Amino acid sequence: MKALILKRYGSLQNVMFEDISKPVIAPDEILVEIHAAGLNPIDYMIPKGIFKPILKFNMPATLGSDLAGVVVEVGSKVTRFKAGDKVFASIFDLGKGSLAEYAAVPEFAAALKPDNLSFAEAASVPMVGLTSWQALVVRAQTRAGHKVFIPAGSGGIGTFAIQLAQRLGATVGTTTSTSNMEWVRTLGADEVVDYKKQNFEDVMQGYDTVLGTVRGDALEKALRILKPKSKIVSLIGPPDGAFASRRGMNLLMRIVFSLLSRRIIRLAKQQDTHYSFLFVQPNGEHLAIIGSMLESGQIRPVIDRIFSFENAKLGLEYLETGRAKGKVVIELKDTTI
Structure with missing residues (x-):
C-alpha cells in the first residue's frame, strides 16, 4: 500500500511516499481503508524532531493521526464494529499513521462516522x-x-x-x-x-x-x-x-x-x-459523544482546504504557514457520505 513516510528527523524534506506492507491487525483491532485523513500541527512538527523526547517512532514511520474510512476486516476480539462500517478515529501516539491507504486501528480508538458527515468532514474532527x-x-x-x-x-x-x-x-x-x-x-x-x-x-x-x-x-x-x-x-x-x-x-x-x-x-x-x-488521548467513547453532537448539528466541522493524497506534503506545508481557517484534510478516495 502507499503511505507517506518519515525516514529520519530533520524536516519535511525527509518525508516521502513509499509502498509498504498492508497492516496485519491484532485481535483487538480493525483494519480501515482510509478515505480521508485530517492534518494537525503536530504532523509537521514531528518530522522536525520537536516531539522526539515524548513520542517514540520506529523509523521509517507513517505520518498522520486522524482518519475516516471503511472497516474491511475485524480482529477476533472486536465486538463493536463489523466489515463495512464507516468509522472515524484518532490513532495519535499509538505508533501508527493515517496518511496511508490502510491503517490498523485499536477498537477502543474508533467510533462510527456520523451519517450526515462526509469522510473528509469526519476526518477533520478526531484530534x-x-x-x-x-x-x-x-x-x-x-x-x-x-x-x-x-x-x-x-x-x-x-x-x-x-x-x-x-x-x-x-x-x-x-x-x-x-x-x-x-x-x-x-x-x-x-x-x-x-x-x-x-x-x-x-x-x-x-x-x-x-x-x-x-x-x-x-x-x-x-x-x-x-x-x-x-x-x-x-x-x-x-x-x-x-x-x-x-x-x-x-x-x-x-x-x-x-x-x-x-x-x-x-x-x-x-x-x-x-x-x-494536556496531551490528547485516543478515545472512541469520547469520539462517539462528539459524533452525536455533530450528527445533531450542535457542532459543525470547519474545513479550510482539501488536498489530494498525492499532494499531502503540500497540505503539511500549507498548514505550517498558519493561515488555515479551520482544518486541512487529505483526500485519499471518494469522500462523499
Missing part, C-alpha cells in the same frame, strides 16, 4: 474534537455560566473548541484577526479581541478557564484575565512533571519537565489558579 473535549469537559469541567478563553479562534482547535464551549453553556472569549472577527462570532464566540489592535489581557477579565493554544508569553498574559480558583489547560506546553509521570518517563525526564513548567506553575499559584498540560 481537535478529542482535545477540546478532554480539555474543556474532562480537565476543566466546564459548565453553564463559566467563562472560557480560547485564543486563536479561527484555527483548527479554536473553531471546534469555541463551538463545544458554547454548547456547554459557557461564555466564550477568543482572539483573531480583523477579517475573522464576525466569523468566529458565528461559531459561538461572545467576546472577540482583534489581536492586531488590542492586547486581550487589557480588555478581558473574570475568566474561569484558559485553553493554552498559542506559544510565547501568551500563557503568562492569560493569568491576568483569570479569577481565583480558575484553570489553565495548555495544549502547547510546557509539559509538567505530572505529564511525565503519567507516561512512565524516567526520573531525569520528570525532573526536566518539572523544571520547564516551574515558572508558569509558580505564577499560576500566585494567582490562586491551577496549571496543567
Whole structure:
C-alpha cells in the first residue's frame, strides 16, 4: 500500500511516499481503508524532531493521526464494529499513521462516522474534537455560566473548541484577526479581541478557564484575565512533571519537565489558579459523544482546504504557514457520505 513516510528527523524534506506492507491487525483491532485523513500541527512538527523526547517512532514511520474510512476486516476480539462500517478515529501516539491507504486501528480508538458527515468532514474532527473535549469537559469541567478563553479562534482547535464551549453553556472569549472577527462570532464566540489592535489581557477579565493554544508569553498574559480558583489547560506546553509521570518517563525526564513548567506553575499559584498540560488521548467513547453532537448539528466541522493524497506534503506545508481557517484534510478516495 502507499503511505507517506518519515525516514529520519530533520524536516519535511525527509518525508516521502513509499509502498509498504498492508497492516496485519491484532485481535483487538480493525483494519480501515482510509478515505480521508485530517492534518494537525503536530504532523509537521514531528518530522522536525520537536516531539522526539515524548513520542517514540520506529523509523521509517507513517505520518498522520486522524482518519475516516471503511472497516474491511475485524480482529477476533472486536465486538463493536463489523466489515463495512464507516468509522472515524484518532490513532495519535499509538505508533501508527493515517496518511496511508490502510491503517490498523485499536477498537477502543474508533467510533462510527456520523451519517450526515462526509469522510473528509469526519476526518477533520478526531484530534481537535478529542482535545477540546478532554480539555474543556474532562480537565476543566466546564459548565453553564463559566467563562472560557480560547485564543486563536479561527484555527483548527479554536473553531471546534469555541463551538463545544458554547454548547456547554459557557461564555466564550477568543482572539483573531480583523477579517475573522464576525466569523468566529458565528461559531459561538461572545467576546472577540482583534489581536492586531488590542492586547486581550487589557480588555478581558473574570475568566474561569484558559485553553493554552498559542506559544510565547501568551500563557503568562492569560493569568491576568483569570479569577481565583480558575484553570489553565495548555495544549502547547510546557509539559509538567505530572505529564511525565503519567507516561512512565524516567526520573531525569520528570525532573526536566518539572523544571520547564516551574515558572508558569509558580505564577499560576500566585494567582490562586491551577496549571496543567494536556496531551490528547485516543478515545472512541469520547469520539462517539462528539459524533452525536455533530450528527445533531450542535457542532459543525470547519474545513479550510482539501488536498489530494498525492499532494499531502503540500497540505503539511500549507498548514505550517498558519493561515488555515479551520482544518486541512487529505483526500485519499471518494469522500462523499
